[in-house]
Amino acid sequence: MEGEEDGRRISKKHVAGFLIPLVPLILILLGFPAASRGESDYRGALSKSLLYFEAQRSGRLPHDQRVAWRGNSGLTDGLEQGVDLVGGYYDAGDNIKFGLPMAFTITMLSWSLVEYRDGVAAAGELKNALEAIKWGTDYFIKAHTRPNVFWAQVAIADTSCDSFGFRWRWTSDHLLLGSGRRW
Numbered sequence: 001m002e003g004e005e006d007g008r009r010i011s012k013k014h015v016a017g018f019l020i021p022l023v024p025l026i027l028i029l030l031g032f033p034a035a036s037r038g039e040s041d042y043r044g045a046l047s048k049s050l051l052y053f054e055a056q057r058s059g060r061l062p063h064d065q066r067v068a069w070r071g072n073s074g075l076t077d078g079l080e081q082g083v084d085l086v087g088g089y090y091d092a093g094d095n096i097k098f099g100l101p102m103a104f105t106i107t108m109l110s111w112s113l114v115e116y117r118d119g120v121a122a123a124g125e126l127k128n129a130l131e132a133i134k135w136g137t138d139y140f141i142k143a144h145t146r147p148n149v150f151w152a153q154v155a156i157a158d159t160s161c162d163s164f165g166f167r168w169r170w171t172s173d174h175l176l177l178g179s180g181r182r183w
Contacts, residue, residue: 043123050128059087088139099152106136
């Protein structure tokens with residue numbers, strides 16, 4: 001019998017019941033012509049990525065900081081220990097500066113410029129990318145305070161992961177953490 005599959009009859013009602021819920025999804029997908037043609041806004045993605053790094057900066061922010069709602073933070077990092085650990089990048093929206101993830105990030109940004117410098121320049125982001133690399137690199141130079149010493153983590157004990165908005169209001173010193181003890 002026509003329209004039968006595995007002993008069951010497939011009616012127009014069943015087909016309509018299956019397809020009707022898909023109509024909104026199809027309409028939504030048709031509303032995104034760039035995605036359906038395979039186009040991507042790489043310039044916008046690059047710009048927003050570098051803007052994110054500016055939002056993650058710790059220390060005394062430059063006057064040309066594009067993220068205007070951010071203020072200076074962590075200005076006394078390392079002071080209690082007699083070292084200058086101001087600067088660098090916070091990690092993942094919290095209030096901690098981790099050396100290893102930051103090093104990976106700066107390495108990947110640097111390598112990206114080695115490979116794609118012309119494209120980054122064509123997108124008008126070369127200056128911002130170089131500044132992002134310099135911001136992290138300057139911090140690493142500070143964090144290497146003497147031979148065989150690298151300050152790998154800076155955090156506010158018990159509060160560094162409170163909430164996303166916590167860092168923007170923080171005005172106090174950070175604590176330096178290492179090997180499970182307060183330094």
